[in-house]
Every structure is written in C-alpha cells, then in structure tokens.
Amino acid sequence: MSAVSDRLPTFPWDKLEPYKKTAAAHPDGIVDLSVGTPVDPVPEPIQKALIAAADSPGYPTVWGTPELRDALTRWAERRLGARGVTHHHVLPIVGSKELVAWLPTQLGLGPDDKVAFPRLAYPTYEVGARLARADHVAYDDPTELDPTGLKLLWLNSPSNPTGRVLSKQELTRIVAWAREHGVLVFSDECYIELGWEADPVSVLHPDVNGGSYDGIVSVHSLSKRSNLAGYRAAFLAGDPAVLGPLLQIRKHGGMMTSAPTQAAVVAALSDDEHVRVQRGRYAARRTALREALLAHGFRIEHSEASLYLWATRDESCWTTVAHLADRGILVAPGDFYGPAGENFVRVALTATDERIQAAATRLTT
DSSP: OHHHHTTSOOOGGGGGHHHHHHHHTSTTOOEEOSSOOOOSOOOHHHHHHHHHTOOOOSOOOTTOOHHHHHHHHHHHHHHHOOOSOOGGGEEEESOHHHHHHHHHHHTTOOTTOEEEEESSOOTHHHHHHHHTTOEEEEESSGGGSOOTTEEEEEEESSOTTTOOOOOHHHHHHHHHHHHHTTOEEEEEOTTTTOBSSSOOOOTTSHHHHTTOOTTEEEEEESTTTSSOGGGOOEEEEEOHHHHHHHHHHHHHHTOOOOHHHHHHHHHHHTOSHHHHHHHHHHHHHHHHHHHHHHHTTOEEESOSBSSEEEEEOSSOHHHHHHHHHTTTEEOEEGGGGOGGGTTEEEEEOOSOHHHHHHHHHHHHO
C-alpha cells in the first residue's frame, strides 16, 4: 500500500487545520469559505425522485437506465448546444472526482505517457497522473506543449480555482491542435452553469468541434448546480470511441451510480427552475463577498464564473490565510492549486446567507 500512497503528494487540506482552529475561536464562530461544498437544500423534486426509487434491491447498471441516458442526451443538446448526441455519447460516473483520479489508469497510461493540466488547477489532475505512474506537465497555453508522449490533455473552463473562462475561439484552437497531434482532450466543465461575467462554452458545441466529437470528452457534475455533492452524481459526454472502452472497464470495476441516484439525476436534469433559483443565491453571495473583499484591500482576478473568488493582497497566500483566520474566516491558500497561486487565496461562495453576511461584516468594519 505504501508504494501507492508514496506516489501522492501530502493531502493539502491537512495544512489548514491550525488556521481552522484559529477561525473557529472567533466569538461569532467560523465562516468556512475554504471548500466548495454546497450548503443549500437538495431541491424537493429531486429528493422525491430519490425516495421513489429507494426500493432498489437489484444491482444498477454502470451505463445507467435508458431514462437516465435520455436525460443526459437531452440536457447536453439543450444546455450545451451539442448535436446528434446518442446513448453511446454519454456515460454516468460516480461523482467527477473519481473519474479525474482514475482516468489515466483506466486509459492505460503509464511511465512513458504524459498528462497535461492547467498551471493553476484542481490537484486531482496531478493525482490521477501519479496513480497511473504517468508523467505530468502544467501549462499556460496547451498548444505550446511538446506533444511527444502527451496522451491526455485536461481543460478546465470555468476554472477551479480562478474562475477563468476559455472563449469559444480559444477552445476551438486548442481542440484543433490536440486533434492534429493525436492528443485526447477531457474538458472539465463542472461549473458551466455558473457563469457570471462570461457565458461558458462546452467543447461539445459544434462551433468548437466542427460537428465531430472525435477525441473530445466533457465532464459534468450535478454537485454544484443541483446541490447533489452528497449523491455523487456526474457524467461524461463525447467521443463514443473513448466512452465505449471506459464503460467496459467500469463494468469490470463495479463503478456504478446507485439506482436511486440515477433516478434523482433524471429529475435534476429535467428541471431548469431549481438551477435558476440556486444561481440567484450564489449571485447574491458573490456580490456581497466581492464588494467586501475589495473594500478590505483585495484585488480579484478572473472569477468571471464558478463558485470562487480568486483574490490577492500581493503577499504570501499563507499570510492572507492567517489574516483572515484572525477574523474568523477560513479560505483556501492559492498554492494548493500550484506554485503560481502562491500570492492568492480562493474564497468560496458556498456558505449560508447568514455566514456570508457575517464574513462581509467582518471585512468591512
């Protein structure tokens, strides 16, 4: 076991524990803005769908029910502008994190292969490469990478942690470059429903991919849009030549979404109203936090989408973490997401209205 765990970096969140204790000692309690975990209720129609499917004694299928696959294809066409999406273009997964962590292994990558991801990125992209014993490289512009041995290119728009959105023109250029060099593109689009100052575009859009899904797969999650982080509900959409073998591998590995969760996803993707309501909650929280951070002397970069504000006081991220912890506010240090984040902190919008207001008050008084 140690041979596997030794390949992995230290779990970054453990480093925050002393600052969490400091923040928790605040007389009015901690405001935890360090993790992007939903705090609002699961919408009632989704809960009802889950309950109605609770009597599910048999094994679920890895590919999902036909009703689930119908819901995935309809949503991809309605929301992403994809065209000609069939059941063979979609695959349910058990939350997006397990996919990110195990994809290089499931693709059969190893020591002679490279996995690329953004310079500032979700740490699990690197973890996935390490688990497969593959090399990894961080990029600013993927088209400047040496394509030799590059087998998997991760895109992330809207970005975690920065909230940056890749334009349609940028995505089109990257997809064309990847196809020219035979590089498989996986686009993490888990925050695509949460654009504020930009309208995120999927690699599945025909303006980006030219009407072909060859060599591209997008990753989607219901954790943020529908408050389903506890359900572990996500899915892939894209190239059937990639998803077909992944389906077979995942069958052998028993990587199946529970039957009640599958029913809940059908309900969630069939209803846009709860997404509109949740967006409204996050928009109000974003405005309150953004104004308070700016008033406190922060500068905010990117952050045009997603559930985070990428903020800096032009000092070490750990100095900023300590400064805010003294005010009872816990945030994530930017270097969790790569050395390029050493002077930034990631401030999550995922706290109750009352806690967001408490943070804003502490920052402006």
